[in-house]
Amino acid sequence: MQRIIIATAAALVLAAPASAQESARERIAEEYPELELVYVSRVNIGAPLTIGETARGNRRLIPITGGSFEGPEMRGEVLPMGWDWQLDRGDGCTQIIADYFLRTDDGAVINIVNAGTLCPPDADGNPRPARTSPVFEPPLGKYEWLGQGGFIGTIGFDPAASEPHVVITVYRAK
Incomplete structure (x- = not known):
């Protein structure tokens, strides 16, 4: 459906006078922002801790044990502290x-x-695509832009990896 909307909007832009075309392009860019790579990370994970069945579903905790990340403006390590709090839903x-x-x-x-x-x-x-909504709390200064934008993440898995990890790629909406 989104492709049909974009194709229709593009056809209307091409049929319009030049000044109207620029205005239509700006509206399309606002509605459908481009994505810019922030970084790709490899996040190492530990053995799951099963919490069990709750009123909301089956709960588990996955420890985050380290890793690395790299992108055009930043690179470094994933610290070995953190968790992934998971809930298996009825659907x-x-x-x-x-x-x-x-x-x-x-x-x-x-x-x-x-x-x-x-x-x-x-x-x-x-x-089905695995998408996330990362929210950052950076220190003020060089990386404060991370706390001022909209971001989307993708999650990938590598079953052939030697140690358990997920690959998370983060993009900023422009």
Whole structure:
């Protein structure tokens, strides 16, 4: 549906006079922001701690044990402190809320709370994208821009990896 809307908007832009085309392009850019890579991280995880069945679903805690991240404007390590608080819901999806810390190669410590939902493949067996909404609390200064924008994350898994981890890629909406 979103592709149809974008294609229709693009056709209208091309048919309009030049001044109207620029205005339409600005509106499209506002509604459908571009994404800019912030970093790719490899987050190491420990063995899950099963909390058990709760009124909301089955609960578990996944320790975050370290890792690394790198992007165009920042790089460093994932500190070995933090957790991913997971809830298996009745619809088969898992709600995640991870709270952990990055330390940049120049010493800044940045807190991240990253929430999302992971769902099983659809009825046709097609995988569903795993998206998150990271929120950063950086120190004032060089990295304060992280606390001033909108971000989206993707989660990937590498079953062939030698140690358990997830790959989280974070993008900033421009």
